Amino acid sequence: MSEHSTMLTEVAAGLMRDLCTPEDVVAAEATGWSDRLWSALAEAGFPYVSVPEEVGGSGGDVADACALLAVAGRFAAPVPLAESGLLAGWALAAAGLELPEGPVSVAAGRPGDVVELSGGPGRWRLTARVQRVPWGARSTRVVLLASVGGERHVVSAPTAVAQVEPGRNLAAEPRDTLAWDDVPLADEAVAAAPAGVDPDALRLRGALGRAALISGALQRVAELTVRYTGERQQFGRPVARFQAVQAHLVTIAEEAELARLAVEVAARNARPDPGFFDVAAAASVTGEAATVAARAAHQAHGAIGMTKEYELGQLSRRLWSWRDEFGSERAWGRELGRRLAGAGADELWPRISTGLVSA
Amino acid sequence: MQFGATTLTPAEESLRAEVRDFLAAELPADHRPALGFAGRYDPDFSRKLAARGWVGMAIPPEYGGHGRSAVERFVVAEELLAAGAPIGAHFVADRQTGPTLLHFGTEEQRRRFLPGIAAGEIYFSLGMSEPDSGSDLASVRTRATRVDGGWTVTGTKVWTSEAHRNHFFAVLCRTSPMEEGRKHAGLSQLIVDLHADGVTISPIPYLDGSHHFNEVALEDVFVPDDMVLGEIGSGWQQVTSELAYERSGPDRWLSTFPVLREFVREGAGKAVADDEATVIGRLAARAWAIRALSLSVARALDAGEVPAIEAALVKEVGTRFEQDLVEALRGAAETEVDQGTGTLFQQLLAEAVLTSPSYTLRGGTTEILRSVAAKGLA
Numbered sequence: 185m186s187e188h189s190t191m192l193t194e195v196a197a198g199l200m201r202d203l204c205t206p207e208d209v210v211a212a213e214a215t216g217w218s219d220r221l222w223s224a225l226a227e228a229g230f231p232y233v234s235v236p237e238e239v240g241g242s243g244g245d246v247a248d249a250c251a252l253l254a255v256a257g258r259f260a261a262p263v264p265l266a267e268s269g270l271l272a273g274w275a276l277a278a279a280g281l282e283l284p285e286g287p288v289s290v291a292a293g294r295p296g297d298v299v300e301l302s303g304g305p306g307r308w309r310l311t312a313r314v315q316r317v318p319w320g321a322r323s324t325r326v327v328l329l330a331s332v333g334g335e336r337h338v339v340s341a342p343t344a345v346a347q348v349e350p351g352r353n354l355a356a357e358p359r360d361t362l363a364w365d366d367v368p369l370a371d372e373a374v375a376a377a378p379a380g381v382d383p384d385a386l387r388l389r390g391a392l393g394r395a396a397l398i399s400g401a402l403q404r405v406a407e408l409t410v411r412y413t414g415e416r417q418q419f420g421r422p423v424a425r426f427q428a429v430q431a432h433l434v435t436i437a438e439e440a441e442l443a444r445l446a447v448e449v450a451a452r453n454a455r456p457d458p459g460f461f462d463v464a465a466a467a468s469v470t471g472e473a474a475t476v477a478a479r480a481a482h483q484a485h486g487a488i489g490m491t492k493e494y495e496l497g498q499l500s501r502r503l504w505s506w507r508d509e510f511g512s513e514r515a516w517g518r519e520l521g522r523r524l525a526g527a528g529a530d531e532l533w534p535r536i537s538t539g540l541v542s543a
Numbered sequence: 544m545q546f547g548a549t550t551l552t553p554a555e556e557s558l559r560a561e562v563r564d565f566l567a568a569e570l571p572a573d574h575r576p577a578l579g580f581a582g583r584y585d586p587d588f589s590r591k592l593a594a595r596g597w598v599g600m601a602i603p604p605e606y607g608g609h610g611r612s613a614v615e616r617f618v619v620a621e622e623l624l625a626a627g628a629p630i631g632a633h634f635v636a637d638r639q640t641g642p643t644l645l646h647f648g649t650e651e652q653r654r655r656f657l658p659g660i661a662a663g664e665i666y667f668s669l670g671m672s673e674p675d676s677g678s679d680l681a682s683v684r685t686r687a688t689r690v691d692g693g694w695t696v697t698g699t700k701v702w703t704s705e706a707h708r709n710h711f712f713a714v715l716c717r718t719s720p721m722e723e724g725r726k727h728a729g730l731s732q733l734i735v736d737l738h739a740d741g742v743t744i745s746p747i748p749y750l751d752g753s754h755h756f757n758e759v760a761l762e763d764v765f766v767p768d769d770m771v772l773g774e775i776g777s778g779w780q781q782v783t784s785e786l787a788y789e790r791s792g793p794d795r796w797l798s799t800f801p802v803l804r805e806f807v808r809e810g811a812g813k814a815v816a817d818d819e820a821t822v823i824g825r826l827a828a829r830a831w832a833i834r835a836l837s838l839s840v841a842r843a844l845d846a847g848e849v850p851a852i853e854a855a856l857v858k859e860v861g862t863r864f865e866q867d868l869v870e871a872l873r874g875a876a877e878t879e880v881d882q883g884t885g886t887l888f889q890q891l892l893a894e895a896v897l898t899s900p901s902y903t904l905r906g907g908t909t910e911i912l913r914s915v916a917a918k919g920l921a
């Protein structure tokens with residue numbers, strides 16, 4: 185990690201240690217949101233890490249943003265950090281649109297979503313219905329991609345004029361459906377999308393963000409499980425002394441480290457944008473790691489892990505949702521496999537043996 | 544190993560048909576299936592089921608029951624669980640407390656409780672686990688002290704499923720101090736009225752947000768002598784007795800079956816992709832084979848055998864299957880699931896993702912079962 189990255193994550197971790205305790209996360213579940221945490225993060229410029237300073241962002245690169253998201257994942261932070269910089273902020277900045285005040289989210293394009301933009305400068309209109317938008321109703325703006333006359337546009341859609349059907353994922357994080365019914369848009373809310381700003385790129389960034397959140401959460405799951413099984417006594421000794429429990433601890437540690445390094449390599453190879461192989465591989469690895477490690481951690485914890493308020497449950501419920509958002513490990517594995525098969529046998533090993541590429 | 548393939552007799556098949564007809568009539572076509580025996584709590588359903596003679600089947604007629612075989616109980620249980628019937632109110636009393644009372648209870652206790660259990664009207668919880676005693680059950684600290692006419696009990700039980708709705712629970716406690724090297728001695732089971740003075744029941748929110756678990760604090764709760772279950776000092780033998788072998792029934796492998804059925808229903812009429820078909824096929828095959836093992840244990844019980852290892856193996860493989868099914872279907876469906884929204888399949892999948900870690904914990908963890916089973920294999 186660069187020095188800048190390390191400083192960033194230390195400041196963020198300090199802030200979250202104070203403002204995002206397990207008790208704060210429990211309290212935030214009622215609304216799916218922590219105002220205090222968001223304000224503090226926004227004050228420090230964290231939401232727009234990886235968005236260039238010239239356009240009002242906080243600077244830094246994709247690796248910095250991912251390092252920050254790993255911290256957010258570790259603390260189960262109930263705020264749309266992954267959506268603001270890596271996704272919405274990136275698209276807005278690339279298209280020359282303003283970065284709004286307050287949280288901003290994105291609709292990356294899901295089956296069944298409808299986005300119709302019509303008109304032109306001075307008379308833009310939007311009709312859209314997009315599902316499972318993270319913190320959709322909380323956000324001031326939601327970024328959409330839309331085509332008009334064959335040309336792709338970035339839209340910064342104001343949520344104040346949207347109809348909202350609230351939804352929640354398994355961790356009670358907001359995943360709202362938003363609809364705009366023939367709403368006029370200001371010229372400042374629409375711009376042509378430059379090359380590279382497209383649904384595939386959004387999906388890659390979305391998946392990388394989820395992978396980073398997962399990797400951070402898994403580090404915490406590993407720590408919690410080691411701590412708990414070291415303290416929990418049964419049959420006169422800590423349960424961590426039983427081989428069967430040790431097997432779980434080792435599994436969790438392995439998966440957490442696989443996830444952490446996969447994300448680090450994928451993020452650091454993003455110069456400036458994340459690449460398909462890196463993201464597909466990282467998403468596949470982290471999705472599997474989330475599944476395997478959550479199962480082992482619950483098994484090692486016993487009944488205490490099944491309580492809603494214990495920290496493990498806060499993390500595992502997020503892992504179970506995040507692993508499926510922006511594509512499950514199976515979906516990414518399949519896409520990756522198709523491309524690898526297409527490239528042929530002799531390309532396979534060179535591809536696998538290309539890890540972190542030097543800058 | 545005494546697993547052997549067995550068929551259902553014509554009488555058992557016709558019992559199955561009766562249960563299916565009953566379920567078709569009782570469960571609305573759009574009912575939301577329960578996942579497993581603890582999935583839904585519905586006293587009305589329990590009473591209706593009892594009216595058909597399908598609760599208290601292990602209890603002899605003189606105590607209001609039906610004196611049916613283990614296989615007959617198996618047949619009824621598997622139909623109920625496969626359909627996702629709401630059996631949470633009576634199931635524990637029926638599976639666990641009834642047989643325990645029958646074996647170890649006094650004549651007076653049998654007359655007092657068994658008819659109500661068989662009628663689907665008296666519901667029991669299990670008072671075993673404590674904050675510091677889970678797998679190591681013999682370390683329980685809840686203690687009963689001798690007083691005039693009975694005992695006073697003080698201690699804290701946790702994870703007590705449905706204590707907030709049930710009537711009684713069987714409390715494992717110390718009736719004499721632990722002696723070095725003899726930790727299984729001095730334990731007893733007492734039947735405690737969950738509404739008695741000194742009993743405080745507090746909810747512990749479950750992972751999916753529901754109220755399932757409780758902490759039950761007992762503070763000088765008076766338990767009269769006639770509520771001592773079995774012998775004073777025999778609590779350990781009673782909770783680990785051969786009755787435990789009867790606890791490897793369909794409730795240990797069918798908890799998530801309704802998720803599979805709804806997945807298939809959702810795909811009905813559409814072309815099934817190759818890999819989805821593979822998942823459905825493999826899960827069905829596995830369920831079919833596990834059922835054969837589980838049924839063979841029931842048949843062995845009816846033959847008077849004590850298939851202890853077989854039962855432990857069925858529970859171990861069965862509860863793992865219940866979890867694997869959830870993951871396999873999540874993979875196949877490639878859908879994001881949220882609680883309470885989406886199709887019935889998606890809603891059940893969300894519930895299963897949140898609750899499935901418990902299958903390999905409740906009633907003895909996989910790790911403990913393995914050590915029991917491995918000792919028997921040696």
Ligand SMILES: Cc1cc2nc3c(=O)[nH]c(=O)nc-3n(C[C@H](O)[C@H](O)[C@H](O)COP(=O)(O)OP(=O)(O)OC[C@H]3O[C@@H](n4cnc5c(N)ncnc54)[C@H](O)[C@@H]3O)c2cc1C
Binds near residue numbers: 426485486910
């Ligand atoms: C849904 C649900 C409902 C429940 N309902 C009830 C109820 O109604 N009444 C009741 O009394 N209890 C109930 N329980 C509690 C259940 O019986 C316990 O969870 C179980 O006995 C395990 O105890 P524990 O959770 O304290 O885990 P621990 O015993 O603390 O185990 C932690 C980990 O250590 C492992 N471990 C412990 N000892 C050993 C060993 N010797 N060798 C290898 N590994 C070991 C375990 O397998 C586990 O992985 C319920 C539990 C669940 C999940």
